[in-house]
Amino acid sequence: MKRSEIRQAQARALGYFEKAGIVLTDEEKGRIEIADFGLNDLESQGLEILTYVNTERCCAKELVMFANQACPEHMHPPVDGDPGKEETFRCRWGEVFLYVDGPPSETINTEPPSEWCRVRKEIHLKPGDQYTLKPGVKHWFKAGPEGAVVSEFSTRSRDEADIFTDPGVERLPEIEED
Amino acid sequence: MKRSEIRQAQARALGYFEKAGIVLTDEEKGRIEIADFGLNDLESQGLEILTYVNTERCCAKELVMFANQACPEHMHPPVDGDPGKEETFRCRWGEVFLYVDGPPSETINTEPPSEWCRVRKEIHLKPGDQYTLKPGVKHWFKAGPEGAVVSEFSTRSRDEADIFTDPGVERLPEIEED
Numbered sequence A, B: 001m002k003r004s005e006i007r008q009a010q011a012r013a014l015g016y017f018e019k020a021g022i023v024l025t026d027e028e029k030g031r032i033e034i035a036d037f038g039l040n041d042l043e044s045q046g047l048e049i050l051t052y053v054n055t056e057r058c059c060a061k062e063l064v065m066f067a068n069q070a071c072p073e074h075m076h077p078p079v080d081g082d083p084g085k086e087e088t089f090r091c092r093w094g095e096v097f098l099y100v101d102g103p104p105s106e107t108i109n110t111e112p113p114s115e116w117c118r119v120r121k122e123i124h125l126k127p128g129d130q131y132t133l134k135p136g137v138k139h140w141f142k143a144g145p146e147g148a149v150v151s152e153f154s155t156r157s158r159d160e161a162d163i164f165t166d167p168g169v170e171r172l173p174e175i176e177e178d
Helices: A003-019 B004-020
Strands: A032-036 A045-054 A059-067 A068-076 A087-100 A120-124 A129-135 A139-154 B033-035 B047-054 B057-065 B068-075 B087-100 B122-123 B129-132 B139-154
Touching: A003 A032, A003 A059, A003 A087, A003 A139, A045 B087, A045 B129, A059 A068, A059 A087, A059 B139, A087 B047, A120 A129, A139 B057, B004 B033, B004 B047, B004 B057, B004 B068, B004 B087, B004 B139, B057 B068, B057 B087, B068 B129, B122 B129
Parallel strands: none
Antiparallel strands: A032 A045, A045 A059, A059 A139, A068 A139, A087 A120, A087 A129, A087 A139, B033 B047, B047 B057, B057 B139, B068 B139, B087 B122, B087 B129, B087 B139
16 A cells, blocks of 8 residues: 555544544554555455554454445464454444354345455444454454444454455555655 | 442443443443442442453453542452453543552652552553553552543453452442342
């Protein structure tokens, strides 16, 4: 991604934090992570992430999702004796549709952003709703038409270890200065 | 505590959640924990707690503190091979003064609620500010004059294992139906 695109997406993400009533420090505002997963289509597949804390033992993040934006299908494998990341998503604002491995829902309420988003057990999260994912469960999620703000409470995040279904994903993409 | 006092404190806590813009489900509203630590003086020493998730590995809670309410000094010891609870406090609304073991501050900005609140290294948290406590560090904290809403991100909570400085504290008090 270009630096200018990142700055623009950060500014948009701030608007969502404001709508959700979530206060950030100036330092935090400047380090919102813009993840396009190397797919170069941020509007369709991307996330805006503020990591509050990520120690050896636990992690908390706030995720902003633009309207209809999706996080591609992935899972968190065991790493170095750790059984893998366990995470709870709690919707704070807007709505999000979470898809997890398991018996598929009869119908789903969003269009998958790519052929690589395959699991079909749908969980609909509105503000105040949450869902806990055990390690190793494949999942993807997509915001509703207004976008969403989602808190993530988890064990340590090791983003570099995540396994994405789409072989084209690069979780930690390069930034091009412009 | 009497059941009627608990209901009243839950209703007050809901007002703080609303002011902080935090949405709860109806199920959550009915299970806000009112902790008076067995000291029978909720206004001075108490906490209103909503636990979002508490698994073997990680935990997230929202804490409401009434105006000038304090959580008594305590620490989280190692338990069964676990090194003890590590926790991050993030102020969402209002302000909170956190006191931790370490070189004492020259002056502190609140009146300790009892002689048992003894550590004096002050950290002032306003909305967006946070602080991470390693296991075993003694701490107590007190809301400012408007009260506070504080997110807690941590490893597993084992409230029954917490060690309070005040020998009169009972972390899990009995409820008297009235």
